[in-house]
Amino acid sequence: MSDRHTVHLHDDYADGSMAEKLRSEIDRHTADCSACREDLDMIIELKKRLAEIEAPDPGDRYFQELTDKILYRTAPTDVRTDGAVIIPVSPGQQTMKTLIRVAAAVTLLFGSFYASAFLTDKNQSNYADSSQPAAFLLTDPIALPDAEAQAPAPSEDSPSDSDEKMPEK
Amino acid sequence: MTEDIIRLVHRFQKGDRQAFTRLVKEYQRRVYALSFKMLRNHSDADEVTQETFVRAYNRIEQLKSPEHFDSFLYRIATNYAIDLMRKRKGRIVAMPDESELPGSIQLTLSARVENPEKTLEDKQLLQAIIKAAEELPPRQQATLILHDVEGLSKEEVANIMDCPEATVRSNLHIARGKLKKKLAKLLTS
Numbered sequence: 001m002s003d004r005h006t007v008h009l010h011d012d013y014a015d016g017s018m019a020e021k022l023r024s025e026i027d028r029h030t031a032d033c034s035a036c037r038e039d040l041d042m043i044i045e046l047k048k049r050l051a052e053i054e055a056p057d058p059g060d061r062y063f064q065e066l067t068d069k070i071l072y073r074t075a076p077t078d079v080r081t082d083g084a085v086i087i088p089v090s091p092g093q094q095t096m097k098t099l100i101r102v103a104a105a106v107t108l109l110f111g112s113f114y115a116s117a118f119l120t121d122k123n124q125s126n127y128a129d130s131s132q133p134a135a136f137l138l139t140d141p142i143a144l145p146d147a148e149a150q151a152p153a154p155s156e157d158s159p160s161d162s163d164e165k166m167p168e169k
Numbered sequence: 170m171t172e173d174i175i176r177l178v179h180r181f182q183k184g185d186r187q188a189f190t191r192l193v194k195e196y197q198r199r200v201y202a203l204s205f206k207m208l209r210n211h212s213d214a215d216e217v218t219q220e221t222f223v224r225a226y227n228r229i230e231q232l233k234s235p236e237h238f239d240s241f242l243y244r245i246a247t248n249y250a251i252d253l254m255r256k257r258k259g260r261i262v263a264m265p266d267e268s269e270l271p272g273s274i275q276l277t278l279s280a281r282v283e284n285p286e287k288t289l290e291d292k293q294l295l296q297a298i299i300k301a302a303e304e305l306p307p308r309q310q311a312t313l314i315l316h317d318v319e320g321l322s323k324e325e326v327a328n329i330m331d332c333p334e335a336t337v338r339s340n341l342h343i344a345r346g347k348l349k350k351k352l353a354k355l356l357t358s
Binding site for chain 2: 011017045047050052055057063066067070073
């Protein structure tokens with residue numbers, strides 16, 4: 001062996017996947033053969049350099065988001081009995097949905113509050129501005145049998161009364 | 170591979186999504202690292218990692234022995250990365266610029282700097298090797314990365330690449346031969 005070139009065996013030598021006997025024969029040969037020594041050194045150096053290649057760590061937050069994306073993409077699509085397909089919701093969509101729900105609830109709450117306040121005002125002004133009882137009084141089961149009798153006496157501020165009284169003045 | 174992982178794979182094969190989630194958390198860093206080393210690009214590595222787990226989820230019934238789950242994942246990732254490499258051939262791909270990487274990654278890289286002069290020299294040499302490796306045909310490149318960068322055995326590489334061990338040896342020999350020439354030129358200059 002020692003008088004023949006060993007280039008074809010250098011990969012196994014560098015990988016450490018070689019019997020000890022063969023390994024020592026290569027050692028003997030490369031001690032005298034500069035071409036083979038150079039080739040072997042180069043493979044060993046190359047392997048050392050390649051082992052230094054690293055991937056950067058994008059951080060825990062990135063991997064958490066990656067897990068979420070993978071789980072979203074593999075989420076089973078549910079088919080209901082009526083044939084409708086329930087599409088899974090992504091984490092981003094879920095947040096958006098929650099925000100929309102909260103906004104809708106707040107709008108509904110304020111809307112109903114203002115609407116009731118507005119209706120109360122309107123009913124009161126209707127009642128104040130007209131000689132007729134307010135509509136809600138007519139639908140009142142207690143007030144209905146004797147609506148006119150139950151109607152409060154027109155106030156002095158009532159426009160109809162004031163219209164009648166004005167000429168007296 | 171630990172008993173715990175094998176149990177998780179069994180549960181995953183029976184449709185347990187929680188087991189799948191744990192496997193994703195267990196392996197996503199390794200799959201991302203392998204993909205990054207092959208493609209040298211964060212967004213491609215991200216795509217390969219996502220796609221690997223989605224494909225693993227859809228093809229889990231093809232895995233006959235749960236103890237080979239890591240090879241199963243690596244095979245999917247390698248094949249997808251090879252596809253991307255082939256698509257990339259013919260168009261210019263810039264070497265990753267650290268300033269374009271997310272902040273956390275830049276921090277990780279800067280934390281490694283010890284001897285600036287030597288680091289610069291080493292870095293240039295390493296970049297030249299990486300550039301030379303990128304010019305290799307995709308399968309040779311993948312073989313080189315799995316064996317010499319990831320440190321897998323020839324048998325494991327053969328299993329992942331779905332080829333005989335002799336093909337791994339041959340690909341490795343050719344790839345190293347090309348890189349040796351490049352390295353020799355750089356070291357003598």
